[in-house]
Amino acid sequence: MIARYQRQIMASIWSEENRFKSLFKVEIAASYAWMKLGLFDESVFKEIEQATYDIEEIKTLEKETKHDIIAFTRNISNRMNSEAKKWIHYGLTSTDVVDTAYALQFKEANDILEQDILSFMATLKRLAYSYKDTLCIGRTHGMHADLTSFGFKFALYYDEMKRNYERFVMARKTIEVGKISGAVGNFANVDPMVETIVCESLQINQAKSSTQVLARDSHAYYMTVLALIGSTLEKIATEIRHLSRNEIGEVSEAFGKNQKGSSAMPQKKNPISSENICGCSRVLRGYLTPAFENINLWHERDISHSSAERIIFEDATTLLDYMLNRYEQTLLGLVVNEKRMIENISFSFDTLYSQRVMTKLIDKGQTREDAYDLIQRLTKEAFNVRQSFKTLLLKEGNVTMWLNQDEIEACFTNDYYLKQIDYIFNRVFS
Numbered sequence: 001m002i003a004r005y006q007r008q009i010m011a012s013i014w015s016e017e018n019r020f021k022s023l024f025k026v027e028i029a030a031s032y033a034w035m036k037l038g039l040f041d042e043s044v045f046k047e048i049e050q051a052t053y054d055i056e057e058i059k060t061l062e063k064e065t066k067h068d069i070i071a072f073t074r075n076i077s078n079r080m081n082s083e084a085k086k087w088i089h090y091g092l093t094s095t096d097v098v099d100t101a102y103a104l105q106f107k108e109a110n111d112i113l114e115q116d117i118l119s120f121m122a123t124l125k126r127l128a129y130s131y132k133d134t135l136c137i138g139r140t141h142g143m144h145a146d147l148t149s150f151g152f153k154f155a156l157y158y159d160e161m162k163r164n165y166e167r168f169v170m171a172r173k174t175i176e177v178g179k180i181s182g183a184v185g186n187f188a189n190v191d192p193m194v195e196t197i198v199c200e201s202l203q204i205n206q207a208k209s210s211t212q213v214l215a216r217d218s219h220a221y222y223m224t225v226l227a228l229i230g231s232t233l234e235k236i237a238t239e240i241r242h243l244s245r246n247e248i249g250e251v252s253e254a255f256g257k258n259q260k261g262s263s264a265m266p267q268k269k270n271p272i273s274s275e276n277i278c279g280c281s282r283v284l285r286g287y288l289t290p291a292f293e294n295i296n297l298w299h300e301r302d303i304s305h306s307s308a309e310r311i312i313f314e315d316a317t318t319l320l321d322y323m324l325n326r327y328e329q330t331l332l333g334l335v336v337n338e339k340r341m342i343e344n345i346s347f348s349f350d351t352l353y354s355q356r357v358m359t360k361l362i363d364k365g366q367t368r369e370d371a372y373d374l375i376q377r378l379t380k381e382a383f384n385v386r387q388s389f390k391t392l393l394l395k396e397g398n399v400t401m402w403l404n405q406d407e408i409e410a411c412f413t414n415d416y417y418l419k420q421i422d423y424i425f426n427r428v429f430s
Contacts, residue, residue: 031048
């Protein structure tokens, strides 16, 4: 992942140094397991535990061996003088170490992502309650519909993010998994207890079955959850972008004193953070293709997945961490123009209240079809002559024969649209 979209805390997890550190942890854990099973004594394990490696030397060896894990284990052995070095990587295959080391890196990354998600949810909840009673236009098909609460938008996003969080917790369990089952996963050259001890000591889950590699359906599921979270962020960002348009103007991203919007047009104040999130989400979903393609490997293993995973695992986790942190700050600084929301309500010449009038006519005895057609005609006229829908109603005999002035006036109250908002919030946030 390029530095522009990467926080240092996540970069360090996927660094070359941490990769080898994780590989070494697995090797040490495997040696500890063999010691516990009596293959050698504690003094030998201590020597292995204190072994060292050098990344530059490993790179040099890899040029000769064309195999990164052989270069890694040989570098460790080459730097040891005792007989203990013969037990390095004993009974293991490369992917025992690689896949289990991935689990350690995923666990570190997931600790950060989980806190990111919870923090983002807290911000959504804060915005939901801050604007719970703020009226705004609800839009369907991009057009004015009924009135709604601006805070309700964020309550809905919170509810969606809560489902994402539940999926993420489940995905963590499927991805933070180790395997030490040997060349084709049949434990022929390694005692099954080695795997158990390794996973317990590293505090990760243990695979119930594997070939030479862990089955990649778990990885595809994990990547899908990350993409879902990114898509929720894009959903929020798209709404902010729409509401930021000049002709709507109900919200805007914070704009710094020395910030510039366009190299050509000095007046521009663009929703750049929201646009950034939409673009990043597209990239995040793009990682699903190789993740799903990696499920299908030849027989007990090939390495067609390996090159792709060196890219997509780091990029997906790092990008989502960046997105969650950047957009939380954007929402915390969001400028909400409640005055403009009220102005936009009047833009439709009171036709927003048409459903209430239609329902009232039905209650009084009109058929739905007759009430609908009558109200539709009057709403069209309101737009055409640019006159209040309520004024037209009071002049229309086909309405006043059913409804008196007070009954018509009662259809144009705004608190009607917030009467169930507490009920909704209690369901979402309980």
